[in-house]
Amino acid sequence: MPATRLAVLDLARGLAVVAMAAYHLSWDLSWFGFVDWPVAQGGSWRILAACIAGSFLFLAGVSLDLAHHKGVRWRAFGRRLAVIAAAAAAVSVATFFTFGDTYVRFGILHCIALSSVLALPFTRWPFPVTVAAAAVVSTLPLWAASDGFDGQLWLWTGLGTPAYGSVDYVPLAPWAGVTLAGVAVSSLFRSARIWDRLSAIRAMGPPGRSSRFLGRHSLSVYLLHQPAFYGLVWAATLLVGDVDRAANAFVRNCSVACQDTLGTADLCTNACRCTVAALKSDGIWTALNDAPDTASLRERMNTRYAQCLADPDVLRNLD
Incomplete structure (x- = not known):
């Protein structure tokens, strides 16, 4: 396994960032009434949102395995966890003042942070155990959901019905299962030496370099792009007048x-x-x-x- 950073992972994460930005811009345009796309309600839009969220959680699992399979690097893990947790808290605060009761209580960053804690031990455990854990967590809502998990206290589990809606809701079940799947797939790739072959992919052309740059700075882009898009679309309403x-x-x-x-x-x-x-x-x-x-x-x-x-x-x- 090469010690250098894998360009293919940055490339994949960068493409996910582009998809995420396109989705959020569409959501903003729909929210302000510039388009009549059913971004919040449409089935195909929901599938797209789920695929984007799943790609980030899957890649988080891959990164965990690559970083810690030889031994947990506690300092690096703690620093990364603190940054993601702080970013998640910032998103909650910002959306509270923007959207009121529908603010982000447990969104994608909250899920990545907690899923990382859950998945970390599996970077040292056998592949079949990780696969089994991924299957269990992914299917929890099908057989473990209960009225006892209703309300805000347990909304992070995904096993009940929250008391309020949210503009972004990504609970542990089933989504932590995607992170565990990322750990499992990365472990399999290491065993088959697939990562060694993929390390040859450099993506040095302009599109590749741009995607890799976005992938390396995905958290910063995540935190900055939506306020920028939202502000630009809001400013457009001031120029063109109220949209019906x-x-x-x-x-x-x-x-x-x-x-x-x-x-x-x-x-x-x-x-x-x-x-x-x-x-x-x-x-x-x-x-x-x-x-x-x-x-x-x-x-x-x-x-x-x-x-x-x-x-x-x-x-x-x-x-």
Whole structure:
């Protein structure tokens, strides 16, 4: 196993950083209403978010194995753990003031910190033991979930239902299992001398160097990119004026409900956009948002929706 830093790991971590940044920028644009992408609710977006989180946790396990399989380097481990824990606390504080009750109580950094503590002993244990541990932790929510874990005290376990939602929630179960899987795969790669062969990958071209740079500084990029993106998108709202977030949310939710019935994405999206425009033309859009349970307003909304569903170009006939 070469003693030098593996470029392929920095490259992989850098690509994960790029994916993460793209996801967060999309989330910000959706949050401020510039786009109607269902970043927070869409199934494909959730899968993407899970893949990104899983890649960081997996690579954390790989790094643990490479750093400590010959013996735990306690000083280096303690320093890394303290930095990640401090960064996790900073994220919680910052999101509390930004998002209120939906702030990050136990997000990706919290999970990486605690998963590292859990996985550290397995860097010295046999491969089959680590694989078994990864399987157990990954499947805990399937057979160990209980109402006894509900509420905030046990939210870190992932075995109950938290009392509040969160803009980022990555509990130990099942996610620590991904870190353990990273330890196991790295151990297997060492035994098969795959790391020796992968050490030949240097990625010296401009894209490779950029990705490796991001990978080497992934924590700093993580802490800085989202405040920067959020601030830029917020500043854009000041330049272009208020974006109708309610209208975008209506179109997004209406389209999902429509597709569950009709299964035609383009027709549903056009009909839902037509409905919003018709309600605005009728002068009842604001009243509907202020009092969405008013029967007469909902009846008008349903009538317009039916018209738009039958003819998405109905607005051309509006005065």
